[in-house]
Amino acid sequence: MDLGRLRALLELARCGTMAAAAEALFLTPSAVSQQIGQLEQETGAQLTERVGRGVRLTPAGQALAxxxxxxxxxxxxxxSVLAELKQEIAGELRVAAFPSIASMVLPDTVKELRHAFARLDIAxxxxxxxxxxxxxxxxxxxIALIDDISIAMGDNRESVEVVPLTEDSLYVALATGHPLSRKTSLSLADLSNESWAIESTWSTIGAFVIDLCRxxxxxxxxxxxxRGSEMVEAMVASGCSVSVAPGLRVLRAPPGVAWVKLKPEVRRKIYVAWRRGERKHPLVRAFVDEIVRATSKLIT
Incomplete structure (x- = not known):
């Protein structure tokens, strides 16, 4: 069976629609559909079935996935074994990371790795x-940088390994001239009459904060x-809004924004994750070691 077709089946199982699977695989929906059809011909089994506008895997499809x-x-x-035998750290390593941690630790991590390994490319x-x-x-x-607000750490345990990087607390963000900005801590109830700026376009932190308020x-x-923290912080600095944001932002806070501890404290853990089968891959090992060092130096 063709590996590309198996990947299409796995992505379809995750996404639930041909369009979403195609976007993830950088293909057209018709190309994904053709790959699934060819896989069905190879196996002699029906692997998917229509459910409304989406598709789901049949029992045969689930078993094959x-x-x-x-x-x-x-x-x-x-x-990983072949890369170890080559005894060389070279090639491309792809890293997915969310903004608040990425901006803090990835520049130094990439800089150190590029200096140490001239043939390593990090995307x-x-x-x-x-x-x-x-x-x-x-x-x-x-590589994926993740947190336990967005991800239940018990999920994906069989296929993914993680190493903790740091812990982070949520803070209330207010204009420096706001009457509450001199408080040592604030509860969400203290902010119930305020106007809010929220990262809501694609941020899970935004959805999490709204749920905390409710x-x-x-x-x-x-x-x-x-769309991002820059606009949130601009609205806060102007005095038009308040917000709740990760404590990592405090380390590079813009002028005009005061950060007050949230009570009761809400914390999140941040991890670096990789696929279990690549635990010994030299590129993965080098990256994990370096980002752990970079985080420990930068965040205390």
């Missing part, structure tokens, strides 16, 4: 943790739905 994931894992192990793509772990499991990236007994009045 399970074996396909195992096959891909064995190939990861084989590549970084900004992704939210939930997307990064999906990209890791579908062989679209080699659990505190109020619906946040959102006056700015932002």
């Amino acid at each position: 399970t074996y396909a994931e195992r096959v891909m894992g064995v190939l990861d192990e084989a590549r 970084i793509e900004e992704m939210e943790p939930i997307d990064a772990i999906a990209a890791l499991r579908s062989w679209r990236t080699d 659990r505190a007994g109020f619906e946040p009045r959102i006056n700015a739905r932002c």
Whole structure:
């Protein structure tokens, strides 16, 4: 069976639609459909069935997907062994990372690795943790930086390994002139009458903060739905909004923003993750060792 077709089946199992699987694989929906059709011809079994606008795997498709994931894992192990035997750290390593941790530790990590290994190329793509772990499991990236707000760490245990990088607390962000900015700590209830700026376009932190507000007994009045932290912090600095953001942002806080501890404290753990079959791959091992060092130096 063709490995590319098996990857298409795995991505379809994850995404649930031909269009989403095609986007993940950088193919057209018709190309994915053709690959699944060819795989069905090879196996002599119906692997998918229509459900509304999407598709789902048949029992035969689910069984094949399970074996396909195992096959891909064995190939990861084989590549790792061959790379070890070459005794050279060279080639491309793909890294998926979310913005707050990426901006803090990846520049120094990449700089040190490029200095140490001239033939190592590192390609970084900004992704939210939930997307990064999906990209890791579908062989679209080699390393994923994730957190336990977005990812239940019990998930994917069989195919993914992690090493903790750091812990991070959430902070309230207010304008430096805001009446509450001099408080040593604030609860979400203290902010129930404020207007909020939220990272909402694709950020899981934004959705998490909204859920925290609801659990505190109020619906946040959102006056700015932002694509990234820069706009959130601009709205906060202007005095138009408040927000809650990861403590990593405090390390590079822009002028005009005061950061106050959130009570009760809300913490998240941040991890570097890779596929289990590549635990001994020299590129993966070198990257993990260096990012752990970079994080320990930068974040105390």
